[in-house]
Amino acid sequence: MVASSSLTEFLAAASLVDHHVHGAFTTELSRAEFEVALNEGSPDPVPAWMTQFDSQLGFAIRRWCAPLLDLPAHASAAEYWRRRTELGTAEVTARFLRAAGVSDWVLDTGYAAGTVLDASGMAAASGGHVHPVVRLESLAEGLAAEGVRDYVDEFASRLSGRFVAAKSILAYRCGFDLDLGRPTDSEVAEAARRWTGEAGDRPRLTDPVLIRHGLHAAAEAGLPLQIHTGFGDRDLDLHRSNPLLLLDFLRDPRVSRVPVLLLHCYPYHREAGYLAQAFPNVHFDVGLAVNHLGVRSAELIAESFELAPFAKQLYSSDAWGPPELHFLGATLWRRAIGLIFGRWVADGDWSPADATRVAGMLGSGNARRVYRLPTG
């Protein structure tokens, strides 16, 4: 009992590092827009015969987020929406971000900038520290839009200094089932020249040569490399985003020099855990799915504690848009760790001290080591 309650107290008090997250919305939303934002897989309007609130994520919002808006747990979707609108975006955002108990946000600002808070906005609204991540495909697209002449050098120079990590969304652009070796500089220069010439105002990077270049340039810059794997928008072919398809890339000695962070991973989290055992530099999380699975996130998180050493797992929400997601990810993670580790301690399988120590590694320690963050 002592064990279990000490773990619960530890979790309640622990400041987390959310090692992969995006900004919260800056704009007022309609309920229809909010519901679309609760669906990771589809950009379509929610059909009239259903509501996206009728999902594990929707139920978890009504269970855990409603009380922060002064409503009872399980308030109806209509009540929730009424109260949320009444409070307004700024107040709602501040409440959720501050209640998340996150001291450090490792922030990808490369998607839909303008509609969500930037680094300073997130710091101000949350009271936490923000550590920026460069999105490699967005960086490339910026260079193309500028029409830079010396793509290779310019890419390298923009990677330096300001970022704690680089992120790639090659899952959305070409999948993993192709050669991910390093292209030569001249191949890159040639591909960049071709692309820059054709790309127009809003270039979209899909050329595998330039995508591969981004990955290897980040590794050469010594940046921890975050890679989206597993589920996301239906634009991606989920089966071609299985992290096992990165095996040859991970075997590349040039890649083994930097930490690789496999993001999300669902439903390939067991495969990701295998890679985290098999490669000293590979880490993973089950963010994104934690929110979407709601009450089922405890089982998902339990499944993530299989092959991977405990030094190789991190917490993330992968929240984007509704600040409910920034708060809920942390809340569901604390709930899951309390349930899972609590039961192992109660059954004598783990010691109380180990449970608390591992919770600390997962919640912040591992991320502080990987991203070289100051100790919280």
Place this chain on the structure above:
Amino acid sequence: MVASSSLTEFLAAASLVDHHVHGAFTTELSRAEFEVALNEGSPDPVPAWMTQFDSQLGFAIRRWCAPLLDLPAHASAAEYWRRRTELGTAEVTARFLRAAGVSDWVLDTGYAAGTVLDASGMAAASGGHVHPVVRLESLAEGLAAEGVRDYVDEFASRLSGRFVAAKSILAYRCGFDLDLGRPTDSEVAEAARRWTGEAGDRPRLTDPVLIRHGLHAAAEAGLPLQIHTGFGDRDLDLHRSNPLLLLDFLRDPRVSRVPVLLLHCYPYHREAGYLAQAFPNVHFDVGLAVNHLGVRSAELIAESFELAPFAKQLYSSDAWGPPELHFLGATLWRRAIGLIFGRWVADGDWSPADATRVAGMLGSGNARRVYRLPTG
């Protein structure tokens, strides 16, 4: 406690729609034939050194079906078989079909007609409503056997009117990892001419052109499209029946016009749940596996409540042959929902009212909407 008992009462009283099912056997079976019918994967005789009763399905039959034959739960296989034989097929069938608590059977009559009850036989034996589903490959084979001249028109005309849905078993005929785009009418006419010329008395459709035609013809007819995915007889390549391989097909705007129902899905039910989130028209079930997993079906059903919105999941038994399967599917489903939702309610994760409401959606409401059935 009130919550939990109200859910239990609701489940016990709820009439289900079994949204994908086949007929019960019309013939008396030997025990050896019965045991083969308990093995979905293999048509071979059960080896002499084992009994198929020693499986989760066999144990679940002894646990849940024995009492309906006036035996104690866990009666031995020998006792079970003796009593079943004594009662005879008609009595056994009536007992199981009526005890299933199914008001509506959405019935695929396209497989092994003659050895199992047809639509009117199922209605008579069960006291329920029967809604026929056309099996696209059987329809094509019928046209070939007839030697129709105008295959495309005739196919379309036979789809109209009488059916609540169309079903495809392309998993058994060509797998999913090929182009599933719509062939042109002239390609179809040419392929039909070639096949009809060669097919003989008992044509078997394996030509991908004609299989694709069937899928798209059903969509054009506005019929909900049921697709066998995941496990089945070892004739199919299970890894080529992963519903993720349907991504390009599902992205086709002509397909998005009709509900798509991914059937069975095991062990790819998490992938199916993803598709049900990512596409507004995609639904799924975990039928077939519910029976075969017996006591483990609760964990399977729990895993099915992850990414998919609750409006996108349906109940089915996929029973074929032994009427135990029609009853057991419904029984195991009620047991699982009671355990899973009951625990969520007891822990405060779901509200009692939500649990009952979602159980109603899953058990009948969603199917009534998809197939436009009259309200029960």
Place this chain on the structure above:
Amino acid sequence: MVASSSLTEFLAAASLVDHHVHGAFTTELSRAEFEVALNEGSPDPVPAWMTQFDSQLGFAIRRWCAPLLDLPAHASAAEYWRRRTELGTAEVTARFLRAAGVSDWVLDTGYAAGTVLDASGMAAASGGHVHPVVRLESLAEGLAAEGVRDYVDEFASRLSGRFVAAKSILAYRCGFDLDLGRPTDSEVAEAARRWTGEAGDRPRLTDPVLIRHGLHAAAEAGLPLQIHTGFGDRDLDLHRSNPLLLLDFLRDPRVSRVPVLLLHCYPYHREAGYLAQAFPNVHFDVGLAVNHLGVRSAELIAESFELAPFAKQLYSSDAWGPPELHFLGATLWRRAIGLIFGRWVADGDWSPADATRVAGMLGSGNARRVYRLPTG
């Protein structure tokens, strides 16, 4: 309660057959070497910023193995290592092997002979019976090193008589996603001539023709065929070791003549269970992962009880090296069966007698039948 306690007593007293296992180390190890031996996936040194003890396997060793070294459960890694060193390899090995409660070891001696106990060494240290398994690729490499002239005949003659089974590690050498049909004798002779000419002192078999030959030669010799599937050293491509890719091989009537044992299987154990239902001769285990998952092994083992008939599942540790693994596999397996079957019995889903009977089949009966071992 009676049921549960009778199961617990049965499990505690049951002598197991470990149907796939390797020898225990003969040499004294450094802690660094020991930690590498706790990582199945990677041959690299453990990074300085972590310890492999911080894993489910490491925690399970501290929980279950420490008491056998006269330490309290959950003794620290440092304490564990100090005491283990103090006792010395011979004493530690004897304690763990004898405490495993294994009466029969089905032993693969084909890997790293010299650093681990051979058949007589295992028998002496454990007090159990040892039944040798021939590793097909090692047999081929031995023939190549000898430079035999008549490879096909010599291969066949060395298979006869002394072995209870043959094992293949084709997962490490060529993967499963290629034609695994039987090559002709002349193709084999030609490939053997070429390879023997080139191979040098320490030949390594990677030629698919000769690997396929080994598989079919074993089947022709009537030997049960053990096949490594699923996770292992990162040398293998995990996704190309999915046992579903063996479907065409398993459909080969020449293969269906002998028992096929799919080893390990994680994370494809559900797929393996499907194959064990679909083919009368296919069996499987979840060894290796049981140790690596520690406290989570109960959930893994529960997942293994889905599609496969109970006559088709076996116990193995797949231990290699640290004798902790020989003991821990058996300990975690007994724990899991007690938890899983115990709960099913307590809930009335299984009868007490069935639970005990199936535990006996899994723990020894099925293996005695497959390998024709004398009754224990």
